[in-house]
Amino acid sequence: MNIKKKIHQKVKLTGFEELKKKVWFLIISLLVFRIGSFIPIPGINTHVLQNFLDQKTNGTLLEMLNMFSGGSLSRSSIFALGVMPYISASIMMQFLTFFVPYFKKIKKDVIYGQNKLEQYTKYITLFFSFIQSTGILMGLPLIPGMQNILLKNNFLFHIISVLSLVVGTIFLMWLGELITSNGLGNGISLIIFVGIMAGLPSSILKTLEKFQQHEINIFLLFVMISLIFLIIFLVTFVERSQRKILVFYAKRQNNRNLTTSQNSYLPLKVNMAGVMPAIFASSVILLPSIFLTYLSNFLQIKNDVVYYASFLKPHSFLYLSLYVFLTVFFCFFYTGFTFNVSDVSNNLKKSGAFLPGIRPGPNTAQYISSIVFNLTCIGAMYIIFICLLPDFMRYFFHVPFYFGGTSLLIVVSVIIEFISQLQTLLISTQYKAVLKKSNLYFKH
Numbered sequence: 001m002n003i004k005k006k007i008h009q010k011v012k013l014t015g016f017e018e019l020k021k022k023v024w025f026l027i028i029s030l031l032v033f034r035i036g037s038f039i040p041i042p043g044i045n046t047h048v049l050q051n052f053l054d055q056k057t058n059g060t061l062l063e064m065l066n067m068f069s070g071g072s073l074s075r076s077s078i079f080a081l082g083v084m085p086y087i088s089a090s091i092m093m094q095f096l097t098f099f100v101p102y103f104k105k106i107k108k109d110v111i112y113g114q115n116k117l118e119q120y121t122k123y124i125t126l127f128f129s130f131i132q133s134t135g136i137l138m139g140l141p142l143i144p145g146m147q148n149i150l151l152k153n154n155f156l157f158h159i160i161s162v163l164s165l166v167v168g169t170i171f172l173m174w175l176g177e178l179i180t181s182n183g184l185g186n187g188i189s190l191i192i193f194v195g196i197m198a199g200l201p202s203s204i205l206k207t208l209e210k211f212q213q214h215e216i217n218i219f220l221l222f223v224m225i226s227l228i229f230l231i232i233f234l235v236t237f238v239e240r241s242q243r244k245i246l247v248f249y250a251k252r253q254n255n256r257n258l259t260t261s262q263n264s265y266l267p268l269k270v271n272m273a274g275v276m277p278a279i280f281a282s283s284v285i286l287l288p289s290i291f292l293t294y295l296s297n298f299l300q301i302k303n304d305v306v307y308y309a310s311f312l313k314p315h316s317f318l319y320l321s322l323y324v325f326l327t328v329f330f331c332f333f334y335t336g337f338t339f340n341v342s343d344v345s346n347n348l349k350k351s352g353a354f355l356p357g358i359r360p361g362p363n364t365a366q367y368i369s370s371i372v373f374n375l376t377c378i379g380a381m382y383i384i385f386i387c388l389l390p391d392f393m394r395y396f397f398h399v400p401f402y403f404g405g406t407s408l409l410i411v412v413s414v415i416i417e418f419i420s421q422l423q424t425l426l427i428s429t430q431y432k433a434v435l436k437k438s439n440l441y442f443k444h
Contacts, residue, residue, distance in 0.1 A: 019425055026183035029175055030194050036171070037072040037079045037198075041164050043152040044076040052146050067407060070195030078168035081132055082195060083188050086173045089124035091276070093117060098337055125173060126166070133165035134158075184425070185418040193414040196407045227393065231386065235412045238382055241270040243375055245368070247353045266348075268371065271379040272339060275409040277330035278387050282406065285322050320391075324384055331380040341369045383409075 040046065053066055053074045066073040069082035097103040097117065106113040137158060140146050150157070172191060179187030207224075210216045216224075244265035345365035354360050358367050387406060 019422075022182065022184050022425075026179060026185075026190070029179050029183060029187075030190065033079070033172065033175065033191055033194060034070065034198070036168065037070050037077045037195075038075060039078050040076050041078060041080075041161050043150065043157045043161065045149050045151055046074070046076050048146055048149045049076055049140075050074050067199055068192050068195050070198035072195075078164045079172060080136070081129060081165050081169045083169070083172050083176060083191055085128035085132055085169050086121070086125045086176075086188060087279075088128050089121050091280075092124055093121045094337065122173070126170065129166040129169040130162065133162045133169075136165075137161050185414065185421050189410070189414045189417065193411055196411055224393070227389075231389065231408065232412065234382075235386060235408060236416070238270055238379075239409075239412060239416060242267040243270065243371060244268075245371065246356060247348065248356055249351075249353050264353075266344070266368075268375060270375055271382060272372065272375055273331045273334045273379055273383075275383075275406060275413065276334050277327050277380070278383055278406045278409065280330040280334075281323055281326035284326055285319065320388065323388070327384050327387070328380045331376055331383065335372065335376045335379075339372060341365050341372060344368060 065080075065082065065084060068084060069077075069079055072079040072082065093103075097107045103117070103120075106116050137150075140149055141153070173188075176187030176191055179185070179190060183190075207216070207221075211218075211221055244267050247264050247266050249263065342365050345361065345368060348354065348364060349360040355364055355367060358364050386409065
């Protein structure tokens with residue numbers, strides 16, 4: 001009895017030691033990311049960039065990139081691109097596996113196909129890193145107010161800067177993979193999470209400064225805090241909500257007896273598309289205005305371009321209309337891309353499962369498709385509400401920090417995933433301890 005008790009305590013200690021190592025590895029890796037975000041690229045006037053980002057980028061793609069990189073763009077750091085090229089490459093690879101037959105074929109192989117797709121994703125990330133770093137270095141001086149951002153504008157400077165940004169992105173991709181394999185949670189998501197949370201203290205300080213200067217009264221501050229907590233509660237509730245479809249299993253012959261397998265559920269998330277539709281919609285709607293801004297400097301038609309680009313500014317009617325349309329479109333497109341109703345119906349049929357009152361096959365696929373359609377409509381309205389409410393808060397209440405719905409969705413999703421993985425690891429540790437405590441420990 002004492003031997004088993006000692007074994008149980010030893011296994012418990014081993015499990016918590018493993019958890020401690022993972023937590024420490026995660027903390028050290030994220031510290032490396034934060035330290036690297038303060039290493040600047042030589043030859044860039046950071047004061048010009050910082051002033052521009054503080055004054056003229058409310059709701060633009062530059063602000064989103066700066067927020068996701070933890071302020072690295074404003075400091076012209078080697079991590080200025082963050083992991084956005086990797087995200088773009090992952091999205092592109094998902095589209096390729098949906099449309100290109102070659103990638104469809106290799107995706108079916110679980111081990112070889114997954115490794116091959118990851119290898120292609122890294123190559124595309126390298127290509128996107130070169131394109132985005134070159135575009136930023138050539139495009140930023142063309143934006144009005146940033147003409148003096150480059151201290152040295154020669155070929156050697158561009159080579160060093162492009163290589164620095166590319167190496168920074170590749171390093172973050174490698175660091176994210178290490179966190180995923182040796183730490184807790186998804187490494188890329190945690191890097192984005194830390195980048196978003198890095199700007200929270202300065203935003204709170206700016207809000208308190210405006211309160212002390214009587215630019216924000218106590219009632220408005222209370223309303224802002226209440227709305228933030230209500231939105232966080234809503235995001236958490238919706239992200240954890242599921243629509244469970246009851247699934248029955250046919251009776252099976254077990255020796256001489258007929259046995260019925262235990263009934264189960266097919267869980268479908270309310271927000272099946274996640275945060276991707278919001279990211280797609282923001283990127284697509286802001287690209288025309290950025291393109292027009294660059295075009296105005298080449299063709300010397302600045303007045304006309306500024307007139308047309310003003311229609312796509314945040315808070316404008318055209319901007320809001322396009323944002324709503326693109327968000328709904330990407331919600332349905334991305335849900336159809338990631339969730340194949342026909343495959344789910346065929347898998348249920350092969351395993352001998354059926355839905356109560358519905359014939360297997362096409363009828364089951366049609367029934368699940370109708371549920372997915374309703375859930376996608378709810379998810380689209382939810383994403384639109386979460387992502388547009390910060391714009392209304394900033395426009396009507398003059399909120400002095402970027403309280404973005406997209407960033408909020410990412411933060412809550414990452415926290416939920418991190419907690420679930422932590423619970424899974426703790427439960428598996430306790431499960432191993434129970435097996436070790438039993439006689440199974442002595443069986444070989």
